[in-house]
Amino acid sequence: MAVFTPVSEQDARNLLSNYSLGEFASLKGIAAGIENSNYFLTTSAAEYVLTIFEVLKVEQLPFYIELMHHLAERGIPVPKPQTRLDGARLTMLHGKPAAIVSKLAGTYIVSPNTAHCALTGATLARAHLASADFTIRQPNLRGLSWWQETAPVVMPFLSQSAQNLLSTSLAEQIAVARSEDWRALPKGPSHCDLFRDNVLFAGTTESPVLGGFIDYYFAGVDAWLFDVAVCLNDWCIDQTSGELIPELATAWLEAYSRVRAFTEQEHRLWPMMLRAAALRFWISRLYDFYLPRPAKTLKPHDPTHFERILTQRTLQAIPNLPKDF
Ligand SMILES: Nc1ncnc2c1ncn2[C@@H]1O[C@H](COP(=O)(O)OP(=O)(O)OP(=O)(O)O)[C@@H](O)[C@H]1O
Numbered sequence: 001m002a003v004f005t006p007v008s009e010q011d012a013r014n015l016l017s018n019y020s021l022g023e024f025a026s027l028k029g030i031a032a033g034i035e036n037s038n039y040f041l042t043t044s045a046a047e048y049v050l051t052i053f054e055v056l057k058v059e060q061l062p063f064y065i066e067l068m069h070h071l072a073e074r075g076i077p078v079p080k081p082q083t084r085l086d087g088a089r090l091t092m093l094h095g096k097p098a099a100i101v102s103k104l105a106g107t108y109i110v111s112p113n114t115a116h117c118a119l120t121g122a123t124l125a126r127a128h129l130a131s132a133d134f135t136i137r138q139p140n141l142r143g144l145s146w147w148q149e150t151a152p153v154v155m156p157f158l159s160q161s162a163q164n165l166l167s168t169s170l171a172e173q174i175a176v177a178r179s180e181d182w183r184a185l186p187k188g189p190s191h192c193d194l195f196r197d198n199v200l201f202a203g204t205t206e207s208p209v210l211g212g213f214i215d216y217y218f219a220g221v222d223a224w225l226f227d228v229a230v231c232l233n234d235w236c237i238d239q240t241s242g243e244l245i246p247e248l249a250t251a252w253l254e255a256y257s258r259v260r261a262f263t264e265q266e267h268r269l270w271p272m273m274l275r276a277a278a279l280r281f282w283i284s285r286l287y288d289f290y291l292p293r294p295a296k297t298l299k300p301h302d303p304t305h306f307e308r309i310l311t312q313r314t315l316q317a318i319p320n321l322p323k324d325f
């Protein structure tokens with residue numbers, strides 16, 4: 001149950017008195033999610049999501065909240081943070097930072113088809129372009145420096161072969177980050193965690209309608225190609241073996257590149273980016289698995305899934321990015 005901070009009806013009414021969002025109607029805890037406490041908050045005017053930030057620091061939050069606001073204002077389907085009467089979009093509840101955002105339609109898709117992949121790819125490209133003039137800067141806090149700090153912490157728990165994979169993969173990414181090609185990659189605000197469970201769809205299987213992208217709380221400035229690679233490693237794979245499914249990968253990447261064409265450097269670094277994205281989630285899952293937060297009650301995600309994906313992306317041929325759309 002991902003409600004770490006209890007909120008009463010009276011708390012919600014008090015909170016709403018700082019906004020112009022209608023009268024309180026109902027409040028319901030949301031069970032999914034492992035980082036924040038989330039509630040569906042319904043008023044006489046509309047449906048919202050109330051999020052209480054359990055882990056993120058106050059100083060990190062303006063980047064996420066203002067980025068979502070910036071994107072929503074430009075027509076990208078993301079939850080729109082609501083503005084208080086005093087102009088702030090962050091608020092405090094039980095001593096913790098909190099925000100009210102618009103509720104998006106739809107549910108997430110466990111087994112996406114080419115239509116889901118194409119919609120997600122095209123919308124991520126639009127989000128990247130729409131974020132180009134966003135001025136707040138915050139790096140991806142789960143980027144290379146964090147991998148370098150965290151790898152030695154999880155290393156003692158690993159088998160010899162896993163230790164070798166982790167060391168060689170990290171060394172590869174350190175070398176990539178020093179390269180001219182990496183420096184020339186298009187970069188900007190990126191979601192960095194756009195897994196299937198962070199994209200909502202309405203409509204039908206054959207004609208899906210994108211509800212939008214949620215959970216921007218791992219976002220940061222990074223190579224846009226890294227964002228693409230995170231998606232491909234989750235959306236376009238055989239979930240058992242980790243192998244890329246060419247039909248899904250092609251649909252996803254072609255839709256993205258019709259909106260924003262990939263650069264020469266992106267073409268060259270594509271295999272390394274897929275490995276970077278696998279490494280990022282292997283390390284975070286290892287960390288959560290072996291060093292869980294004391295209050296955490298949920299079952300951690302399986303780290304071996306990303307060990308398999310990383311191995312696949314090391315051993316198997318990787319399809320090229322599409323050219324010239
Ligand atoms: N704006 C929204 N519109 C509709 N549903 C939402 C919205 N925000 C969150 N949800 C619902 O709440 C659930 C949990 O939200 P979210 O994934 O942001 O939580 P979290 O604790 O940050 O999760 P994670 O473990 O993925 O980091 C989602 O799966 C979704 O069902």
Ligand SMILES: N[C@@H](CCO)C(=O)O
Nearest residue numbers: 193195281284285301
């Ligand atoms: N998407 C992450 C969880 C954190 O959002 C994972 O699957 O490991």
